[in-house]
Amino acid sequence: MSEKIKEYPGHRIKTADLRAGLVPLIRYKPEAKFAFSAGAAMSRFLEELKNGRILASVCKKCGRIMVPPRTFCEICFKPVDDYTYVKDTGKINTYSVSFIAADASRVKEPTIVAVIELDGASPGMGILHKIGEIDWKEVKFGMRVKAVWKPPEQREGAITDIKYFKPLKEGEE
Amino acid sequence: MKDVAVVGVGCVGFRPVTPELSYKELMFEAAMRAYEDAGVNPRKDIDAFITCAEDYWEGFSIFDEFVPDQLGAVLKHLFTVSADGLFGLITAYMLIKTGHFDIVAVEAHSKASDILTYEGIVNFAFDPIFNRPLGGHPYYVAGMEMNRYLCETGTTLEQCAMVAVKNKRNALANPHACYGANITVKDVLCSECQFYPLKKLEISPLSDGCIVTVLASEDVATKLTDKPVWIRGVGWCTETPCLETRDWGRAVYTELAAEMAYKTAGIKNPVKEIDFAEVCDMFAYKELQHLEALKLCRRGEAGNLVEEGVTQRDGELPVNPSGGMLGMGYALEASGLQRVLEAVLQLRGEAGKRQLPEVETGVVQTWRGIPTATGAVVVLSK
Numbered sequence: 066m067s068e069k070i071k072e073y074p075g076h077r078i079k080t081a082d083l084r085a086g087l088v089p090l091i092r093y094k095p096e097a098k099f100a101f102s103a104g105a106a107m108s109r110f111l112e113e114l115k116n117g118r119i120l121a122s123v124c125k126k127c128g129r130i131m132v133p134p135r136t137f138c139e140i141c142f143k144p145v146d147d148y149t150y151v152k153d154t155g156k157i158n159t160y161s162v163s164f165i166a167a168d169a170s171r172v173k174e175p176t177i178v179a180v181i182e183l184d185g186a187s188p189g190m191g192i193l194h195k196i197g198e199i200d201w202k203e204v205k206f207g208m209r210v211k212a213v214w215k216p217p218e219q220r221e222g223a224i225t226d227i228k229y230f231k232p233l234k235e236g237e238e
Numbered sequence: 239m240k241d242v243a244v245v246g247v248g249c250v251g252f253r254p255v256t257p258e259l260s261y262k263e264l265m266f267e268a269a270m271r272a273y274e275d276a277g278v279n280p281r282k283d284i285d286a287f288i289t290c291a292e293d294y295w296e297g298f299s300i301f302d303e304f305v306p307d308q309l310g311a312v313l314k315h316l317f318t319v320s321a322d323g324l325f326g327l328i329t330a331y332m333l334i335k336t337g338h339f340d341i342v343a344v345e346a347h348s349k350a351s352d353i354l355t356y357e358g359i360v361n362f363a364f365d366p367i368f369n370r371p372l373g374g375h376p377y378y379v380a381g382m383e384m385n386r387y388l389c390e391t392g393t394t395l396e397q398c399a400m401v402a403v404k405n406k407r408n409a410l411a412n413p414h415a416c417y418g419a420n421i422t423v424k425d426v427l428c429s430e431c432q433f434y435p436l437k438k439l440e441i442s443p444l445s446d447g448c449i450v451t452v453l454a455s456e457d458v459a460t461k462l463t464d465k466p467v468w469i470r471g472v473g474w475c476t477e478t479p480c481l482e483t484r485d486w487g488r489a490v491y492t493e494l495a496a497e498m499a500y501k502t503a504g505i506k507n508p509v510k511e512i513d514f515a516e517v518c519d520m521f522a523y524k525e526l527q528h529l530e531a532l533k534l535c536r537r538g539e540a541g542n543l544v545e546e547g548v549t550q551r552d553g554e555l556p557v558n559p560s561g562g563m564l565g566m567g568y569a570l571e572a573s574g575l576q577r578v579l580e581a582v583l584q585l586r587g588e589a590g591k592r593q594l595p596e597v598e599t600g601v602v603q604t605w606r607g608i609p610t611a612t613g614a615v616v617v618l619s620k
């Protein structure tokens with residue numbers, strides 16, 4: 066824009082103008098609904114969550130015990146050989162503390178999210194979940210944690226059948 | 239520059255629903271079949287992977303991030319082509335033509351049965367200011383196009399219905415097709431008129447499935463297989479998206495895509511040089527419109543071809559021996575690769591009961607569906 070122009074015609078649009086409908090806008094809410102087929106491996110995994118168990122798949126070629134379970138080994142590129150269970154305990158691989166809610170507002174009680182390497186699964190494999198029953202400042206790398214399950218009658222075959230993982234005290238299993 | 243060949247194909251489906259499989263499991267199976275067919279190990283031999291997917295069909299963003307595991311592409315070179323599988327195939331062809339890639343895999347799939355609001359997704363492709371507020375089922379666009387096509391060319395309703403009869407019958411001989419049926423022209427014409435003049439039986443129903451193809455450079459292809467299928471020409475084109483100003487009677491996007499493909503393939507007289515065609519028949523009239531755009535007959539003549547039986551499996555110019563989309567179902571971005579799969583099987587002589595005798599060269603064509611005016615054309619030869 067030229068420096069010679071001191072005043073521009075018209076008036077500045079304010080947020081209030083948009084809200085008041087003074088600027089032509091087309092509002093549209095997409096109709097987008099899906100029902101994702103969980104598939105052979107994840108269906109079994111979700112079913113087992115109802116039983117309070119965590120399912121893993123086994124590749125005998127690379128020897129990995131994989132969580133989340135899958136029907137194929139992505140490294141060896143072959144169908145998996147077997148399914149097994151891993152424990153609902155493990156250690157924190159990495160974590161973050163979220164002070165911002167999904168709508169970008171600031172929250173008082175932060176959410177601790179962590180990747181947990183489950184006992185019995187191959188190193189670096191496990192579950193992404195929330196951490197509870199601990200002040201966020203106390204969370205440490207490698208900290209031992211255990212799943213806190215919903216009561217059996219409330220479980221619905223979803224990842225939220227585990228409420229969160231809580232810290233294990235020394236010597237606790 | 240070196241040539242490029244299709245050296246492997248793998249297919250799962252096509253079926254109306256696949257509730258027992260996740261999209262990952264569907265893709266893994268198709269990939270495994272394709273790599274076995276090509277005799278390659280994806281973890282060692284394949285240089286790059288292309289997945290053809292539209293996030294909005296899938297129900298999640300940045301879909302290609304969810305793809306490496308099931309294609310054997312973990313820690314390898316992968317990207318999405320957000321278009322029909324034939325565009326992915328053309329992209330793979332170009333990658334190999336650069337000389338930097340020897341083997342490239344192309345995947346396209348449909349998990350249409352996971353979509354609960356199909357019409358809502360299609361509507362989202364309409365102009366939000368000018369068209370969307372009018373509402374209605376988006377397929378009225380096909381009705382308008384068919385109407386104008388019939389008006390301009392004199393093609394009859396019966397001739398359009400014959401396409402559906404032919405393709406659904408062809409599908410009965412194709413184990414990959416789930417909508418095969420032995421029906422009559424009367425059945426089609428008496429089926430529900432859904433988007434005048436379009437009848438229910440002239441509309442491809444949705445289907446689930448996955449196709450993976452493996453492409454290789456000339457030297458590698460001849461080492462891998464005795465039956466390479468060469469990609470001789472490729473072309474693609476997009477008309478204006480504007481529903482108010484586009485050409486409603488002709489598939490101009492396919493005319494120009496075909497021109498480009500024939501030029502790269504060195505084809506001067508398609509009628510003489512093309513032995514069979516696999517084209518988009520998402521709606522029965524589209525097959526006729528596309529045949530004309532592919533210069534396989536003169537304008538307004540395609541209806542006569544189907545009426546005279548020329549496009550039957552035992553006719554002079556078989557069209558959609560696979561059963562087309564009317565027979566295999568509209569498999570979203572996998573539709574173009576359905577056409578490629580059939581062309582490859584036919585050229586290899588592996589099409590079983592529906593094998594065409596003495597075919598050397600076939601043309602495959604795709605359209606990106608409602609409300610697009612985009613198409614692609616590929617010429618394949620033995």
